[in-house]
Amino acid sequence: MKITILEQNGNSLRFVLSGVSAPFANAIRRIIMAEVPTMAIDDVMMFENTSAMFDEMITHRLGLVPLTTDLDTYLLPEECDCESEFGCNNCRVSFTLDVKAEAELKMVYSGDLIPENADVSPAVKKIPIVRLANNQRLKLEAYARLGKGLEHAKWQPVSASTYKFMPIVEIDTKKCDGCGDCVKYCPKNVFSIEKLKPVVQNEINCTLCMECIRHCPIEPSPIKISHDKKTFIFYIESTGSMPASKLVKEAVKILERKTQSVIEQYKKVK
């Protein structure tokens, strides 16, 4: 098994995972989406809301704001010792928000949420929550807790978690007449012309769409497209709660824990 990072900028990560089976790659992809815990606002106490929007709508919008997550300090409520419905300091973070529009129209932003612990704060500060007209006021207290994407999409740490097989594109230069149709029709610019013959320049961009073969005038086409069943190109796009690389690490830890529990159960049966 080998990991090569292709690209890492801001919240997104592209890497190649080779030497694994498709079910294994898929397990990682699905755990990243559904089982890596993140913080999200779950309970809101409204003190004053004279805005044009209902309490429930504002609460829903607050829930979707991604919060930076610290998995070492906080516990999932179901794993916390407090066992209380409302949570304790180990499984809950509170936020306050108090915005009043005086004379002018005023926008309430996600950045107006003031956290009790600065480690858990809105990852994106400029999300508009509601627009207030003059003399309108929004005052509330919000409680965030850890949760999983399984339960609600607001706890999903990624907006994209995908993989594709590593494409293999080959051209038999002896049979090719160099018409250049494959260069013209490839939507991902996989080919380029060199010395009047097409060459593969961007193999990794190929989506296996076969458009080049469909437009090739030679029958059978000198272009051969296949994929490596043991190599995967992953693309992970975090919402901002954690860096994408951290998500992969956490997902692998969860997968390890799950496998371990299966092994232990199996031993008991035997």
Added chain:
Amino acid sequence: MIPVRCFTCGKVIGDKWEAFKKRVSEGEETKKVLDDLSIERYCCRRIFISHVEVMEELLKYVKNSKNTKNMIT
């Protein structure tokens, strides 16, 4: 109000709305603005190009608001 996240993929898009609105109203090409703001997928792009800001209309009817001077309250 602009949705906080894309309905389909869950990407946070709310924070990019104000920049989008400003640049498009200044005459920039929509496609270029969306590419610049790194809104890549068409699920997210359609939210931007089809969004209507109803809140602005609603706020005109707030009593004693500066913006309602010329309106019947």
